[in-house]
Amino acid sequence: MTSQAQRKDDRLWGGRFDREPDQQFDAFQRSFAFDRRLLPYELTVDRAWAKALQGVGLLTAVEVQQTLAALDKIEKFSTTDAAWFEGLGADAEDVHHFVEKALVKELGALGWKLHTGRSRNELVATDFRLFVIDAAAQIQQALSALLNSFLLQAKTNLSVPMAGMTHMQHAQPILLSHFLLAHSEAFSRDLTRLESAVASADACPLGSGALAGNSFGIDRNAIASELGFSRITANSVDAVSDRDFALDYLFALAGIATHLSRLSEDFVIFASQEFAYVVLPDEYSTGSSLMPQKKNPDAWELIRGKTGRITGALLGLLTTLKGLPTSYQRDLQEDKEALFAAHDQIAHMLAVATGALSTTKFNAERLRAAASNPALLATEAADYLVHKGIPFRQAHDIVGKVLREAEKQNVPWTSLPLEALKKIFPAFEADFVTSLSLDAALGSKKVPGGTAPESVRTAISDLQDRINKLRIKRGATP
């Protein structure tokens, strides 16, 4: 396709070109359709830059006032006047071009001064860092709402035991609350990962130029602190090529998605007729167009399903970055769309998970019935023998034999008469079976982090403290 676009004299780079870009290529290289989302950050950065230019004598106080007023106007129009926004944006190459066009429209030649000594390479890196910082704060808030629903469910169901499983096989009894708090631990770690993504994003690239730095003596530290960054980037070449902050954010999102997917899987299984551990809330389920009886766990299935996109976004950016030479390359423009989409999806997934979790009713009877299977007390039985001085391996073997005998007789092992037990191991006494119970098994796990009711109560209050102490920076909604 060689058709020529009409010459646009307001391009940011047209001077050394004789001919216009091919139309198809031109559409291909533009990013305004998605980087328009960075406009609020671009305008904030522009304000700081205008003041910085005044600081080095490149703009007068009056010019700065005029520029700031025009930037305010652009901000206002872009949120209130869709026709103005779309009209001006129609031939904007990217968000940086859009603002320059709007400034020139407003201020004439003064509008061309703001880009003095700076490059889109540092601008886009700065805008994107600011976006990630706000985005992470939004997801931290959503995570804290999810943690809160875990807390409420853990409190409500404190007396409900369940059959703890490993390999999806009944293992040992635990409290349902303990199981729920296992999930909240995972999501608490996600909060920490988000914090570390914010720490990577929290460095201001402005003053790095296209790659070499700034020759007008711009005060980098002043701009950084004006924009709320706690530090400046250390190397101008690195600053325009570094997208580690985006990778860190996507990694944190992929962690959340993976944890959400695991939670979803648990609930899908628990909602099956075979388990019937949970009653699916109408508000978060759908029916079948064919089978009138169906109530499907679609909220959880879709959360589980969407996890692929988030992991894909992380892998996509890693793949884009792999093999890039150092410094800015246009490939880096590919960093934004998937991250924006992953952020939006996670926000949605967390909101739905929080709603579905808080409206789920647990079937305490079914959970207790499964937890009451005497086979789940086999480890306690071995521990009983350990307390009588028998080495654990031997105790394990003896209880194994007891279980096999019960299996042969087709009775629960706790119903075997004492004589039958004594035949297997003469030191068995009458208290063997009577000392073992579901409550005793639960109560014995009273180490910190264990499933004993007192340990779980401590874990609940620890989670409450953690939620209370969360200090989430309230930024704009990205």
Ligand code: ARG
């Ligand atoms: N749209 C570009 C991006 O997202 C902005 C920087 C463009 N720089 C350039 N030299 N063409 O990366």
